[in-house]
Amino acid sequence: MNTRHPVRLALIPATLGLGLALAATTYTVQWQGRTVPGSAIVQNGRTYVSSDALKAAGIAVTVKGTVVSLAPVGGTNQVAALEGCLNEWMFNGIWRVRVADARPIPGDRHGISYRFEFRNGTTVSGFAPSGTGWGGIQLALDSGTTVPAENVNEVSDPPYLAGGSHAQVINFYWDDPARTPQKLVVLFNPNEMNTAMPVKFSVADPSLRIRTTCQK
Incomplete structure (x- = not known):
């Protein structure tokens, strides 16, 4: 993840758009030095990490209504x-x-x-x-x-x-x-x-x- 920007993680569901401009630069995501599936974008100084990348890094992602829940895989x-x-x-x-x-x-x-x-x-x-x-x-x-x-x-x-x-x-x-x-x-x-x-x-x-x- 590009460390030149302040990193504030926000979730991008794999199938739900959040109105983010897709023209932003796409970044590869690494977890503990290992490249994982999914990607990230940086827009207006904020870094948005896809739910695919979070899941690959061991974070369970669920969306219910207007709430996005994160938890370590294995609970x-x-x-x-x-x-x-x-x-x-x-x-x-x-x-x-x-x-x-x-x-x-x-x-x-x-x-x-x-x-x-x-x-x-x-x-x-x-x-x-x-x-x-x-x-x-x-x-x-x-x-x-x-x-x-x-x-x-x-x-x-x-x-x-x-x-x-x-x-x-x-x-x-x-x-x-x-x-x-x-x-x-x-x-x-x-x-x-x-x-x-x-x-x-x-x-x-x-x-x-x-x-x-x-x-x-």
Whole structure:
């Protein structure tokens, strides 16, 4: 975002015009050094950031009547975490995790599936994610709400060999088909991990956040 101008963020809904002159210069938007979808314009010394860009940066945007509401994706479940994209390996000192193959789920319920692969990134065998502060997997939608994974037992519970891996296709369902996935969050709480475990996380917050809007 151009720092030569005073930055006051105003929302431009993706489909609703606010009477702004489109002749203004269009800017690329970056979040934490990463270019995100959407754009911004500067007009009369004010910077207007599109709702597409805000959503890509992890901000849920909803418009109801004359009120525009902003919230971090994940709502009250928002956590600090390592971040990555689909098909990208992420590592928290114990677990390497990769998520790929997003597929709509056919049938009466609206949902999507992802293939999760967990790999033991240590030289120690015989433990599982469920024994290392496991908090489950959630899918954050663009509304700011989260939905839990249907079943994670194939990756969370079996013991892993050193360097070994397990994979599972995991389903997520939600009621409103207008809502779209934004992030997957794999939760770990190091405070709930057995202190006698011979392995340790390498980061203060070992939870993993995977942006479903980008792919490596």
